[in-house]
Amino acid sequence: xxxxxxxxxxxxxxxxxxxxxxxxxxxxxxxxxxxxxxxxxxxxxxxxxxxxxxxxxxxxxxxxxxxxxxxxxxxxxxxxxxxxxxxxxxxxxxxxxxxxxxxxxxxxxxxxxxxxxxxxxxxxxxxxxxxxxxxxxxxxxxxxxxxxxxxxxxxxxxxxxxxxxxxxxxxxxxxxxxxxxxxxxxxxxxxxxxxxxxxxx
Numbered sequence: 001x002x003x004x005x006x007x008x009x010x011x012x013x014x015x016x017x018x019x020x021x022x023x024x025x026x027x028x029x030x031x032x033x034x035x036x037x038x039x040x041x042x043x044x045x046x047x048x049x050x051x052x053x054x055x056x057x058x059x060x061x062x063x064x065x066x067x068x069x070x071x072x073x074x075x076x077x078x079x080x081x082x083x084x085x086x087x088x089x090x091x092x093x094x095x096x097x098x099x100x101x102x103x104x105x106x107x108x109x110x111x112x113x114x115x116x117x118x119x120x121x122x123x124x125x126x127x128x129x130x131x132x133x134x135x136x137x138x139x140x141x142x143x144x145x146x147x148x149x150x151x152x153x154x155x156x157x158x159x160x161x162x163x164x165x166x167x168x169x170x171x172x173x174x175x176x177x178x179x180x181x182x183x184x185x186x187x188x189x190x191x192x193x194x195x196x197x198x199x200x201x
Contacts, residue, residue, distance in 0.1 A: 006116060006190060007067040011060035016158065017072055020178040024187075025195050033071065035059040039084065045077035049109035050122055057111040068190060069113045074177050076153035078104040084152050089143050092154040096142070099153065100164075101133035106153070108174040112186050123182045127170030129157075134164060 008028035010021055018030055033056035039048065050073075057071025076083035078099060086092035106127040113120050134142075147161060148154035155161030157168070157175045171179045184194055 006114070007064070008187070008192070009060060009064060009067050009069045011056045011069055011071040014072075014177055016176055017178045020173055020176060020180060021070070023180060024184075024192075026187075026192055031060045033057070033059045035071075037073075039082065044080075045075040045082045045105070045107045046109075046124060046126070048082060049073045049075045049107045050111070050124060053109040054111040054120075054122065057113050061113045061115050064115050066116045067114075068187065068192075069115065070178075070183065071111045071113075072109065072178050074106060074108045074152050074175075076104055076106055078102065083154075085150055086148065086154045089149065092143050092148040093136075093139055095154040096134060096139045096148065097136075099155075100131050100139070103128060103130040104153070105129070106170075106175050108177060108179060110179060110183055112183060114190060121186050123179065125171050125174035125179045125182060127168065127172075127175040129165060129169075129175065130167040131155075131164050132166045138164075 008026060010017060010028055010030045011033040012030065013032045021028060035055035037052050043051065052073035053071045057069045061069040083095055086095055106129060108125045110123040142148060142160060145160055147156050147159050155164060157172065168175060173180050188194055
């Protein structure tokens with residue numbers, strides 16, 4: 001079967017990554033990964049994001065033939081410490097109190113697998129984000145919206161949390177969860193017809 005007939009599969013449960021990938025205007029399936037994320041204190045945010053992205057992709061690729069599988073993961077790093085999704089509203093508040101008025105980094109990793117020949121590619125994007133100072137009242141009101149509770153770093157670049165961002169340096173789509181520009185060459189090499197368009201934020 002020619003490479004152009006390969007299926008494109010997103011190994012994710014994230015609606016944000018699904019929305020971003022849909023910007024390429026090509027059909028794809030979404031399969032939730034079975035990989036269990038287990039944080040390791042010995043790994044940096046960059047290393048762990050890459051590990052999780054690969055784990056997600058490989059867990060889905062096992063049962064797929066002639067497919068391109070995309071796994072991705074995002075972690076926040078502040079003062080050399082990893083920050084993932086908050087366990088509860090209190091943890092979200094603690095995280096936002098730590099990050100407000102400060103600069104931190106977002107690491108988004110992507111792992112691509114071509115199951116037809118086993119070819120893989122790992123991609124890592126680093127984004128620098130500075131948040132405005134936030135009062136406790138603002139933080140508590142934001143948490144009540146529910147948005148921070150399933151986001152790494154307890155805020156969303158593309159949602160309500162955008163108003164708290166003073167400066168963002170890097171790929172905005174990578175900050176949200178999937179760097180399209182970085183994965184397009186891998187797909188183009190496998191005869192996917194990609195749109196000639198601005199795929200930015």
